[in-house]
Structure formats: C-alpha cells, structure tokens
Amino acid sequence: MLRRRFHPYNRIRRILFALIFFLLNAHFFFHFLHSDPEPAPDTSALWEYSPYVAIPRVHGIGKVYIAANHWISAKVLKPYWINGLLLLIQQLGPENVFVSIYENGSWDETPAMLRELDEILDKMGVARRVLIEAVTHREQVAELVAQGDDKPGWVMTSRGKKELRRIPVLAKLRNRLLEPLEQLQRQGRGAFDRILFLNDVVFTAQDVIRLLKTRNGNYTAACSVDFNKPHQYYDTFALRDSYGREAPAQRFPFFASGESQEAMMDGRPVPVKSCWNGMVAFDAAPFLRPQNPLRFRAVDDSLAVSHVEGSECCLIHADNAKHGFHSRQRAGVWVNPMVRVGYNFPAYQYQRLHMYSWPEYLISLPVRVGVWLLRMPWSKEQVSARIKEWKGEEAGRDEPGDFCLVDEMHVPEGLAGVFP
Incomplete structure (x- = not known):
C-alpha cells in the first residue's frame, strides 16, 4: 500500500496555520473581554495640581534637566502633561529643575497652553526656557525647501528626485532643547545629575519618580514603555533588546527569548541596547563634557541613500556607548517595565490598571510561542550588506549604531510629515 509521504514544509504550514488560528482566537477573546468593561476607578486625583497644597519632597535624585518637544499636543497637555509636570516639580523642588520646552509651528491650542505653563513656572520660580516658534509648520x-536640495539631509529617492530626510530634522529639533544647557554651563550653572526627555504622553509625577529611581539610580539611561493603544506598545523604531535586536512583537512581553524577555516577564528592569519609549532619563555627564558632548544625530546621507535609516533616539545610545561612557555607579541602558505611559488616556489607564495582571500574562503565551516558532526577530541581511558596501566605498567610514538601522527611508512625500 502506498503511503503518503510527509514533507517537512507541510508540518511547518500546519504549525503556522495553527498559530494564526490561535492568535486570532486570542485576539477576539480579549476584544470581547474588554469590549464592555466595568467602570474604571476615578484616577483624576493623580493630576490635581494646586500651588497652595504642600507636597512632600522626594530626595536622592539630584538636579534634573527636563526637556520636551511639542507639536500639536493640546489633547495631552491638559490636564495630563502640564499638571503631571507641575506636580513633578513640586516633588523634586523648583530649585532642582530646569525646564526646556520647544514648540514648532503647532496650529492647535498647544502654543497658548505652553504660554500659560510658562507663566505658572515663572510664579513657581522655576528656571526655564519655553521657546514657541512664531512661524507655522507650513512656513x-x-x-x-528654499535653502536648496544641495544641503545635508537631502537624498535622491526612488521617486527620481531629491527629497528631505525626516530624521536629521528631528535630531536638530531635539538638540534645540539642549541649547540652554550649553548656556548654563558657560554661566557655571550646568551641574545636573539627570537629563529627562518627555514626549507628549500621559504620565504622572509618580511615574517619573519611579523612572528616575530605576535600579536605585544605577543606569546610563532608563526608559518607560509607551502605548498608543491599550495592548500595543508604540516605539518600535528605537527599542532594541540586550543583543541589539528589534522587538518582534508590540504586545507583552515584546522581546524575543533571552534576558530581555525574562526580565520583562518578571517585572524587573530590562537590559537593552537602546530605548526611548515616551520617557527616558539619562545620566547627565555625557551631555555635559566639554569636548564632544553627547547630542542627537542621523546616519550619514551617503548611507541613508541606500535605503537605510535609524532613529536619532537609538543612535544617541550607540554614540554614548562608543565614547565609552560608564561609571561605577551608573551603567547600562534599561527599560523599567513598571513605568508605562500612553499617547492617550485610554491607553495609559488600561496599562496602569492591568499591568502584570492575568490578561497580560495570558496574552503573552501566543506572542512567545509565535516568536519562538517563527524564529523572530529575523536577521537584517540586506541592511548589513548595505552597511558593509558603504564602509568599503571609502576608508574610515563607520556607523556605531548599526543595530539601530532598518530597511526604510524616512522621506515623507510632499514633506507633510517631516516634523514630529
């Protein structure tokens, strides 16, 4: 009797079909589980700010330079971002912070809200620079464009024309936040312990304090985890695990097997090579050194033209490591899984209420199984080949942030999405 021969690809196909079936069922299960949730507890008190209410000070953190870019952020600014910042300053002490905010061309209520914040900070006696651009985004x-396409940041694209890259513009905008730091150093007032970057996210003062105290302050950089949907983390472009690999899933536990995934599952600080994730605290020392201070950058145009790009928020970690910054007390880049922020209130509230609860552990099962079966994350052979070819074209070329690079070209058509 003839027997049907079993081909290994049939087994792989069956496994993939079973996996897809399982993932779909898990998705629908959680969709219906949370489609009609019980009323969430009132968390509005977390953002209740009053200049007349004394709040206990938090000690042991030192002086913090707080930096934030804003563009069309009105939906998050009130009450979450502004009140979260004011409550944080109350706890750290107005004399222990400097606030640097840069707004560029918003057309919503963002400029007006930031001007109001500037007045409040003035009454609190907070040293600051709140810079609001007088020109519009279109201008x-x-x-x-008027400066010409022969300037750095312009590359030839597959559309057959020179176009402006997005990442060099973003790096420049982030560096504008650090301009007051240079002025303070010249004045002898630049002795900061931490540089804290805040995205336009929902957070509380307690979230920031917990982040600043990650590993009792023993870190080069520490990041939160950011979400734009209740179950889905956002910043895939900058996050790299302890091996420099991309996170293969946007659902918990995010990372492939290894120490990063194990730490995330356990709720411990997660070792990574790079992160940003909505909120990041750096040891200030690399930003303050007199020679070659740490700043944001993009990859060289000559490399980007080969359809390779990397986030300025990842490259800054690579540059920090390249220059060998470390100290006995502060070492490593870490994600604090207990600090979660959201780009909207529903995402933030869901994470605050459900982190490390049974639904999160349950949903991790198909993620971990799928990542293991598909051997994710997959290698970036094309990117590696392009980097190797680029290095061979000219002696001395080097890109320390090769683990940051992806097979993408961030050149928004019509420049509509150049700015954040």
Whole structure:
C-alpha cells in the first residue's frame, strides 16, 4: 500500500496555520473581554495640581534637566502633561529643575497652553526656557525647501528626485532643547545629575519618580514603555533588546527569548541596547563634557541613500556607548517595565490598571510561542550588506549604531510629515 509521504514544509504550514488560528482566537477573546468593561476607578486625583497644597519632597535624585518637544499636543497637555509636570516639580523642588520646552509651528491650542505653563513656572520660580516658534509648520517646511536640495539631509529617492530626510530634522529639533544647557554651563550653572526627555504622553509625577529611581539610580539611561493603544506598545523604531535586536512583537512581553524577555516577564528592569519609549532619563555627564558632548544625530546621507535609516533616539545610545561612557555607579541602558505611559488616556489607564495582571500574562503565551516558532526577530541581511558596501566605498567610514538601522527611508512625500 502506498503511503503518503510527509514533507517537512507541510508540518511547518500546519504549525503556522495553527498559530494564526490561535492568535486570532486570542485576539477576539480579549476584544470581547474588554469590549464592555466595568467602570474604571476615578484616577483624576493623580493630576490635581494646586500651588497652595504642600507636597512632600522626594530626595536622592539630584538636579534634573527636563526637556520636551511639542507639536500639536493640546489633547495631552491638559490636564495630563502640564499638571503631571507641575506636580513633578513640586516633588523634586523648583530649585532642582530646569525646564526646556520647544514648540514648532503647532496650529492647535498647544502654543497658548505652553504660554500659560510658562507663566505658572515663572510664579513657581522655576528656571526655564519655553521657546514657541512664531512661524507655522507650513512656513518652516517652505524655509527648508528654499535653502536648496544641495544641503545635508537631502537624498535622491526612488521617486527620481531629491527629497528631505525626516530624521536629521528631528535630531536638530531635539538638540534645540539642549541649547540652554550649553548656556548654563558657560554661566557655571550646568551641574545636573539627570537629563529627562518627555514626549507628549500621559504620565504622572509618580511615574517619573519611579523612572528616575530605576535600579536605585544605577543606569546610563532608563526608559518607560509607551502605548498608543491599550495592548500595543508604540516605539518600535528605537527599542532594541540586550543583543541589539528589534522587538518582534508590540504586545507583552515584546522581546524575543533571552534576558530581555525574562526580565520583562518578571517585572524587573530590562537590559537593552537602546530605548526611548515616551520617557527616558539619562545620566547627565555625557551631555555635559566639554569636548564632544553627547547630542542627537542621523546616519550619514551617503548611507541613508541606500535605503537605510535609524532613529536619532537609538543612535544617541550607540554614540554614548562608543565614547565609552560608564561609571561605577551608573551603567547600562534599561527599560523599567513598571513605568508605562500612553499617547492617550485610554491607553495609559488600561496599562496602569492591568499591568502584570492575568490578561497580560495570558496574552503573552501566543506572542512567545509565535516568536519562538517563527524564529523572530529575523536577521537584517540586506541592511548589513548595505552597511558593509558603504564602509568599503571609502576608508574610515563607520556607523556605531548599526543595530539601530532598518530597511526604510524616512522621506515623507510632499514633506507633510517631516516634523514630529
């Protein structure tokens, strides 16, 4: 009797079909589980700010330089971001912070809200620079175009024309936040312990304090975890695990097997090579050194033209490691899984209420099984080949942030999405 021969690809196909079936069922299960949830507890008190209410000070953190870019952020600014910042300053002490905010061309209520914040900070006696651009987003884009496409940041694209890369612009905007730091150093007032970058996210003062105290302050950089949907983390572009690999899943536990996944499952600080994730605290020392201070950058145009790009928020970690910054007390880049922020209130509230609860552990099962079966994350052979070819074209070329790079070209058509 003839027997049907079993081909290994049939087994792989069956496994993949079973996996897809399982993932779909898990998705629908959690969709219906949370489609009609019980009323969430009232968390509005977390953002109740009053200049007349004394709040206990938090000690042992030192002086913090707080930096934030804003563009069309009105939906998050009130009450969450602004009140979260004010409550944080109350706990750290106005004399222990400097606030640097840069707004570029918003057309919503963001400029007005930041001007109001500036007045409140003035009454609190907070040293600051709140810089609000007087030009619109459209005017800023027109100015860049008028400067000509022979300037750095312009590359030839597959559309057959030179276009402006997005990442060099973002790096420049982030560096503008650090301009007051240079002025303070010249004045002898630049002795900061931490540089804290805040995205336009929902957070509380307690979230930031917990982040600043990650590993009792023993870190080069520490990041939160950011979410734009209740179950889905956001910043895939900058996050790299302890081996420099991309996170293969946007659902818990995010990382492939290894120490990063194990730490995430246990709720311990997660060792990574790079992160940003909505909120990140750096040891200030690399930003303050007199020679070659740490700043944001993009990959060279000559490399980007080969369809390779990397986040400025990842490259800054690579540059920090390249220059060998470390100290006995502060070492390593870490994600604090107990600090979660959201780009909207529903995402933030869900994570605050459900982190490390049974639904999160349950949903991790198909993620971990799928990552293991598909051997994710997959290698980036094309990117590696392009980097190797680029290095061979000219002696001395080097890119320490090769683990940051992806097979993408961030050149928004029509420049509509150049700015954040």
